[in-house]
Structure formats: structure tokens, C-alpha cells
Amino acid sequence: IYSILTICYVLFCFTDIKTFLxxxxxxxxxxxxxxxxxxxxxxxxxxxxxxxxxxxxxxxxxxxxxxxxxxxxxxxxxxxxxxxxxxxxxxxxxxxxxxxxxxxxxxxxxxxxxxxxxxxxxxxxxxxxxxxxxxxxxxxxxxxxQGYEEIFTLLGNSFGAPCVFPFMYEQQWWVECTAVGRADGCLWCATTADYDTDQRYGLCPSTDKDSTWTTDLSTNVHYQINSDSALTWHQARKSCQQQNAELLSVTDIHEQTYLQELTEGTDSALWIGLNRLDLSSGWEWIGGRPFQYLNWAPGSPSPASGKLCVVLNPETKAKWQNCECDEKLGYICKKRNFTLVPSGILCQKLNGWCCEKGRVPKDVFSLFLSLEPTDKLWIGLNDRKIQMYFEWSDGTPVTYTKWHLGEPSTTNNRPEDCVLIKGQNGYWADHVCERKAGYICKRKATSQIAGEKEITAAGCKKGWKRYGTYCYFIGHVPATFSEANTTCEVEEGYLATVESRLYDDFYRYEQAYLTSLVGLRPEKHFWLGLSDVQDQGTFSWANGEAVSFTHWDAGMPGNNPGCVAMRTGIAAGLWDVLDCETKQKYICKQWAKGATVPPFPTTALIPTCPEGWASNNHRSSCFKCFCRPEIRKKTWFEARDFCRQIGGDLVTIDTKEEIPLLIQAIRATHCMFETVWLGIFSLNPGEGFAWSDGSPVSILTFH
Known part of the structure; x- marks a missing residue:
């Protein structure tokens, strides 16, 4: 095989083969x-x-x-x-x-x-x-x-297919990438079990910059065009990550022009990092770059619910189109001259604003807390100077964007050049600048007087911080989950809960507030009060409150029993399940002195369901299984859209008691031996499981 490719010098294989005892x-x-x-x-x-x-x-x-x-x-x-x-x-x-x-x-x-x-x-x-x-x-x-991770190949003759181990080469079994048989020293692997017979191979990924990369000398950014590969969006991203790179993000006109020239002559669409895998928000770049520059092809983005990933199409002058993420296409990787920050290390900051994906700049956080659900207020972002290129009106570099679902929606026939911040979640939307709306001003803060003492929050003990009607305390001595909970109880509190959909506006951003307390600290985890120690597979709060909100990290909660801790650093705010006996710092919570306890919600009535629908008394809802012949079966997105069109959503399971009811409904519609969609999904690479209707994921029964 060494006579086919001679474009690389000695590489060091990125893959750390996970051997274990x-x-x-x-x-x-x-x-x-x-x-x-x-x-x-x-x-x-x-x-x-x-x-x-x-x-x-x-x-x-x-x-x-x-x-x-x-x-x-x-x-x-x-x-x-x-x-x-x-x-x-x-x-x-x-x-x-x-x-x-x-x-x-x-x-x-x-x-x-x-x-x-x-x-x-x-x-x-x-x-x-x-x-x-x-x-x-x-x-x-x-x-x-220590699960298996596919190693995607480059070049060769296998269209980017992953390595197969062990593979037979010259009557010998190989269990990792090898340079044997190549004069250039490149590491390679077979993509079938028998290279001697099939002759299928590819180069193994490397973290070094080799001749597969092209460098823009004006920016010193490196690009790799993999036009001969055929991978899904997620596979393409993994291939880039295995080279210490990321799927392409395009943040300005110069970069887009350079890429148009670089891909000239390529006749197939190429995956880039733009996506809408967070189903609650708008378009965003994987890796956290701000989505400030738009270059959609005519007719794009398509409104089809399943087209969540984006390609750069050289045949449309390198403009962008959205596609279903499981299409098999080539892709573009992008690498800068710095090492990616390992998990658990604080993200890099620009001008004091955290630039990692989904992490709110700290000086914007207090703004979100003050928004009312119906607010639509002007902020300084706009594309009035250069169409389709959003900038801040004061010239501050754009390091963070938070677009609303379906946004930005700028079109040539109805220019929406100015940006509003909307509603209780603080998402953004572009709109016509002539609209009358409230607005938000920003200026530099006045300096604190030297020697001025920190004021104790009203209604809270010394050292505790107040938000809404609660006080919060960060435990400074690492403890097991049980020890931390006991310590909080001694202080007349409890390990922190995170509430949602509650009775007044104070609670709308409790998750964000807790993230602001610990997100920039050097420790990796802080205990919250959630665990499944009492009933494995069903998570509950230690103080007995109902679980109304979850925010799982990637791969979580999984099937591993344990206790829940909030992440810091680049994954700040996400929740991991840890061994309850590990020692972590923690967050205590208690009512502020003098705070009014909100009324408990009234008990929901047992629903009256239409004929053919089963009653779910646990959630005051109805559900029905729809069986279809093969030609009428639906994808997950099609099924979700169908359920929403008839006023519902894909089914959600909150308690183990609901499972027999669901099985009963499946039997009633003769779907017992069919595969049926549920509302649970995990599309966003940076986050864990969620329900399509926004319900908390407090129970998992995967097999």
C-alpha cells in the first residue's frame, strides 16, 4: 500500500487505545x-x-x-x-x-x-x-x-470508514495502527478484518498538522477538506476531534471567501459545524463560536424538523444548506494554533466573557434574571453595516450568541437587521429595526469604595448568598453526598434543589444562578441534592421535593446509580451522576428569613380521554400508540411533529408506575410487537438525555 500515498511524514497516532484490567x-x-x-x-x-x-x-x-x-x-x-x-x-x-x-x-x-x-x-x-x-x-x-470508540480513517480507499481491530496483514494480526508496509512512516489500519483479501485501508488520525491540512497564512488557521469521505455529521465531528480539531465554523466574510476558493472543484456537499441539535434554541456552531455571519443558499434553511445539520455546498458558491444529520457526506475540519482545553479546565475567555458553547457571559447573567416572560427588548447586535454579518453597536467583538428557535431569520425580501432579547429565557431574535420596543443600555460600573465591607444578604446568614426567596452556601470542605446533606441539615437547610415552572419569577433562573456561583471555580463538581439511592433508576431530591427540572451532561444519567453533582469549567451547569462516596464540595439551600412560602399547586383532576386513548392519572394526560404499516412509519421527528399537530407530544415517562399503563396502551392498539418512538432524545453532543416536551429526565429504564 505504500506506493499509493506518499503525502505525509511520520505521524503520531492520536488514538489512545483503551486497554484495561x-x-x-x-x-x-x-x-x-x-x-x-x-x-x-x-x-x-x-x-x-x-x-x-x-x-x-x-x-x-x-x-x-x-x-x-x-x-x-x-x-x-x-x-x-x-x-x-x-x-x-x-x-x-x-x-x-x-x-x-x-x-x-x-x-x-x-x-x-x-x-x-x-x-x-x-x-x-x-x-x-x-x-x-x-x-x-x-x-x-x-x-x-471504557467503552469502544470508533477510529475514523483519512484518505486511503475506504471513504473514511473506521478501523477494524484486529485485522490481518501479511498473515499477522494487528490490534492497533501501524506504519509497517509504508515507506513514508504514516500510521494506517485496515477497515475490514482481512486486509490481505479485501485491500481496504485508511490513514489513522493524528494530532499533528501534516500535509492533509491547508493553512490560511493571513490568519494561521488550518483546514482539512475530506471530500472523499462518506460519514454522518456526528461521525465527521468525531473524526475532526480525533485530530485535535473541530468541524468547520465560519465567523466572517474573509473566512467564507477563503473556503469558497479552497473547495472550488469539489463537486459534493461537505459537513460543517453549524447545527440546531439543541431543539430549544436557534442555529449555533459546534465548539462555541458565535453565529454572527450568515451565508445560506437560496431557499435555506429548510423548515423541515429533521434537517438539523448544515453542509457547505461548493456547487452553490460554498453557501450553506441544512440536511438530515445521518446523511453520508464529506466534511471540513478546522484547527487553530492552540491545544483544545481538556474537560474540567476553565474555558478560555475573551474580554472577560466566557466563550464556550451555551455558557452565558457572566455580565449578561444578571440581565437575564431581570427579564419578564413577555419582554422583548432591543440589544446592540445588528447587521446594518454589513448585511448578514452581525456586530455589536459599540464595536465590542462578538464572542457569544444565544439565538431563539428559528433565528436568526433574516431574509433578503424583509431585512431584519436589529436584534431583540426575548422572554424569560433570554433568547435573541432579529427583527425590523423600525419596530417600537423597550431597550437595554450598558455602561461601565462605578468602582467600589476602597475598604467597603461586603453587605450580608438580607434574610441570610453570614457567608450565604441570596437569590429570590432562598439563601445559598458553598461548602468549602469536600464531603460524600451523605455527609454534605447532613452538614446542610445542621445549618437548617438541605442540599440544593433546582426548581422550574414554579410560582413566581424568582425561580426562573435558579439553574443559571447556581451555575454562576460555581461555574468558574477550579473544582470539577459540586453536589446537588438529587440521587437515585432510594430507588435505583428513579432520581429524587433529598428534601422530598418533586423533580421538575434536569440538565444532564453528555451520556447522563445513564444506567449507573449514584448522586448528582453540577459541573464547572467548560461544561459549567451540566449534571453528572457520581459515586455517592466520592468527596466533593457542595451547595446548601434554605429559605431566606421572612420570605413568603408560595402556595402548593392544586391537585390536577383525572383527565377525561377521547375514545381509544388511555388515561395517565400520574400526569393528568392521555396517550395512544399509533401503529402503521411499513410504508407509513415515521422517523422520530415526523412522529413528534404528528403528535404536536394533534395537540400533544411524543410520550414522556416520569415514574415507574407509568410503564404498565404505557404497555397497556400499546397492547390495546395491537402494537405489542412493534418498535415505537418515545419522546426521549439525546441529539446535542454536549448534553445528555431530554424529553421532547421539556419534562425532566428523572427515570431511565434502558436495556
Whole structure:
């Protein structure tokens, strides 16, 4: 293969192959496979190659030493686990995680279980016990935290397809990228299991800048055009990230002109980072760049609900069009001359404004708190100077945008050149400048008098801060979840809750307020009062309040039981599920002295449902399953739109008690053996699961 491509010099593969030792906490031993016929437990030794394993697909575990996969001869109780040549099609090698720490053969309640004594072979066992629990040795991580991540290739002849490990090359198995067979030193991998037969390959991603990148010398920004690849938007983004880059963002006219020249001669559309994957807001760039420059092709963006991702189309002079995110297309990566900030480190700041995606600049936060739900107020952003290029009226660089759903909606036949901030969530919309509306002025603050003492918030103890009718305190000594909750109770408070849809405007931004308290602190997490320790899979507040709001981090809440903490840094405000015994700082909350307790909401009446609809007394709502023949089945977006057109939404599940009612409704419409859409989704790469109607995600029952 080395005669085909000679455009790169020696690269260093970006991929950190995730090898690990499987540790059984009960017997204190690790999994070991010294020969194919024996998979047993033994004393843990991180230097022992026989104890190293890795995921090679979503469901296959491979021995690094023997390059063989864990499997069984048949799906049966007491079947012996041994090693077999890796075969992606063999269901006898398909493993799946249960509750993060359990490993079961896919589709069966047969668990990966150690023998009774050291050196006994591992078996499949039907009986579930604590002995079936596995973790990653030397860490607090559960087994399934080290999941498989596809490595997308570049160039080659596989259209960007991911590496397949292990692969056969010159009658030898390879378990990672290699430079063998290439005169130029480039690392490569096969994209099928047998390179000798199929001859399919690609180059492995690198964090170095090589000759696959083109540099704009005037800005020193690097671009990579992958026109021969065929990936979905999410796959394309992952490929860029594996090179320490991001999908293209375009923030000014110079950059757009440069890209038009760079893509000239390319005859296919290319993914860029513009998207509307946050279904509650407008268009935004992945990676957090402000959406201030617009370059839509005529007729774009399409209003179709499923077209949430954007391409740059060289055939329309590099203008933009929105498409469904699962189309297979080429893509453009963009890299600047700095290292991406690792998770947990504070985001870079420009002019004192945090520029990370979705994070509100701190001096704008207090403005959001004062908005009324019906407010529509002018702010300084406009494109009056240069059409389709929004700037601040005082010349301040645009580092942050927060567009409303469907915005900005500037069109050539109805220029909307000025921007309003709207409603209680503070989203923005462009509008005709001649409209009469209120407005917001901004000026530099007067300096605090030297030596002036900090005023204690009215109704709060010293050291506590007031927002609305509550006081808040940041615990300075790390504690377990239980210890933190006890400390708050001693102070006549409780671990903080986050409320939504409550009884007056004070609570509209409680989540944002808490983010402002801890978001820029160096610690990674702060305990909130939410957990599922009392009922695994169902999250509840420690003080007994109803869960009315959630704001999960990417991949959360998952199936791992635990307690909830708020993130800081670049993911400030998002919620993670942690082991309750880890020690974190925390946020306490209590009523402010003299504050009026709001009235409790009245109990909702049992709904009267139309014929054919099932009554859901837990939510005062009705639901119905719609079965369709194959030609009339709908995508998730089509199904959601259909439900909304008839005055509802896709079904939401808030409690375990609702599940039997849902099953009953499915049976009543003869949908029992059909796959049906629910309202839960996780489209935004930076956030976790959410319900399409905005309900909190307090229960997950994934299998």
C-alpha cells in the first residue's frame, strides 16, 4: 500500500487505545487469559499482558496478548467462557453492559461470572449475585466506562470508514495502527478484518498538522477538506476531534471567501459545524463560536424538523444548506494554533466573557434574571453595516450568541437587521429595526469604595448568598453526598434543589444562578441534592421535593446509580451522576428569613380521554400508540411533529408506575410487537438525555 500515498511524514497516532484490567471487587482478582482455552481470575498485575483487554466493537472484548475475543460455545447456564477468533457476526461473542458493572451475553440474563476459587474458569451464570460485578482495575471506574470508540480513517480507499481491530496483514494480526508496509512512516489500519483479501485501508488520525491540512497564512488557521469521505455529521465531528480539531465554523466574510476558493472543484456537499441539535434554541456552531455571519443558499434553511445539520455546498458558491444529520457526506475540519482545553479546565475567555458553547457571559447573567416572560427588548447586535454579518453597536467583538428557535431569520425580501432579547429565557431574535420596543443600555460600573465591607444578604446568614426567596452556601470542605446533606441539615437547610415552572419569577433562573456561583471555580463538581439511592433508576431530591427540572451532561444519567453533582469549567451547569462516596464540595439551600412560602399547586383532576386513548392519572394526560404499516412509519421527528399537530407530544415517562399503563396502551392498539418512538432524545453532543416536551429526565429504564 505504500506506493499509493506518499503525502505525509511520520505521524503520531492520536488514538489512545483503551486497554484495561477487569477487576472483580468481591474476590479481589483480575481476569487473565494466558491461553485461548483458559479465561480465569488471578492476582492482579498491570504488567501482565495476559490480563489486558480492550473493546474492539460495541459488543466484543479482545485479549490484547492473544488477539482473540471472549466468547462462549452456546448461550447456556454454566457455559465456559474462552477465547475465539474475533468475528463481529457471531452472537456468541456479543457482550452487553447491565447497570455499568455487569457483563452479560447479549439478549440473555446470563452473566459473566468468576469461579468459586482463584484460577477457576469464568462461566456464564443465570444466577445474579454481587460476584458478577466487574470494575476497571486501579480506578474507580465501572467496566463500561471504557467503552469502544470508533477510529475514523483519512484518505486511503475506504471513504473514511473506521478501523477494524484486529485485522490481518501479511498473515499477522494487528490490534492497533501501524506504519509497517509504508515507506513514508504514516500510521494506517485496515477497515475490514482481512486486509490481505479485501485491500481496504485508511490513514489513522493524528494530532499533528501534516500535509492533509491547508493553512490560511493571513490568519494561521488550518483546514482539512475530506471530500472523499462518506460519514454522518456526528461521525465527521468525531473524526475532526480525533485530530485535535473541530468541524468547520465560519465567523466572517474573509473566512467564507477563503473556503469558497479552497473547495472550488469539489463537486459534493461537505459537513460543517453549524447545527440546531439543541431543539430549544436557534442555529449555533459546534465548539462555541458565535453565529454572527450568515451565508445560506437560496431557499435555506429548510423548515423541515429533521434537517438539523448544515453542509457547505461548493456547487452553490460554498453557501450553506441544512440536511438530515445521518446523511453520508464529506466534511471540513478546522484547527487553530492552540491545544483544545481538556474537560474540567476553565474555558478560555475573551474580554472577560466566557466563550464556550451555551455558557452565558457572566455580565449578561444578571440581565437575564431581570427579564419578564413577555419582554422583548432591543440589544446592540445588528447587521446594518454589513448585511448578514452581525456586530455589536459599540464595536465590542462578538464572542457569544444565544439565538431563539428559528433565528436568526433574516431574509433578503424583509431585512431584519436589529436584534431583540426575548422572554424569560433570554433568547435573541432579529427583527425590523423600525419596530417600537423597550431597550437595554450598558455602561461601565462605578468602582467600589476602597475598604467597603461586603453587605450580608438580607434574610441570610453570614457567608450565604441570596437569590429570590432562598439563601445559598458553598461548602468549602469536600464531603460524600451523605455527609454534605447532613452538614446542610445542621445549618437548617438541605442540599440544593433546582426548581422550574414554579410560582413566581424568582425561580426562573435558579439553574443559571447556581451555575454562576460555581461555574468558574477550579473544582470539577459540586453536589446537588438529587440521587437515585432510594430507588435505583428513579432520581429524587433529598428534601422530598418533586423533580421538575434536569440538565444532564453528555451520556447522563445513564444506567449507573449514584448522586448528582453540577459541573464547572467548560461544561459549567451540566449534571453528572457520581459515586455517592466520592468527596466533593457542595451547595446548601434554605429559605431566606421572612420570605413568603408560595402556595402548593392544586391537585390536577383525572383527565377525561377521547375514545381509544388511555388515561395517565400520574400526569393528568392521555396517550395512544399509533401503529402503521411499513410504508407509513415515521422517523422520530415526523412522529413528534404528528403528535404536536394533534395537540400533544411524543410520550414522556416520569415514574415507574407509568410503564404498565404505557404497555397497556400499546397492547390495546395491537402494537405489542412493534418498535415505537418515545419522546426521549439525546441529539446535542454536549448534553445528555431530554424529553421532547421539556419534562425532566428523572427515570431511565434502558436495556
Amino acid at each position: 477487569l477487576y472483580n471487587k468481591i474476590n479481589g482478582l483480575c481476569l487473565e487469559a494466558s491461553i485461548a482455552q483458559s479465561v480465569r481470575t488471578a492476582t492482579c498485575n498491570q504488567d501482565n499482558e495476559s490480563q489486558k483487554f480492550r473493546w474492539i466493537t460495541d459488543h466484543q472484548l479482545m485479549s490484547v496478548k492473544l488477539k482473540l475475543c471472549l466468547g462462549v460455545p452456546l448461550k447456556k447456564d454454566q457455559a465456559m467462557v474462552t477465547l475465539y477468533p474475533c468475528n463481529q457476526k457471531s452472537e456468541l461473542q456479543w457482550w452487553e453492559c447491565r447497570n455499568e458493572s455487569l457483563l452479560a451475553i447479549r439478549g440473555e440474563d446470563l452473566y459473566f461470572s468468576p469461579g468459586n476459587e482463584e484460577h477457576d474458569n469464568v462461566l456464564l451464570k443465570k444466577q445474579l449475585s454481587v460476584k458478577n460485578t466487574w470494575k476497571i482495575y486501579g480506578t474507580v471506574e465501572v467496566l463500561c466506562s
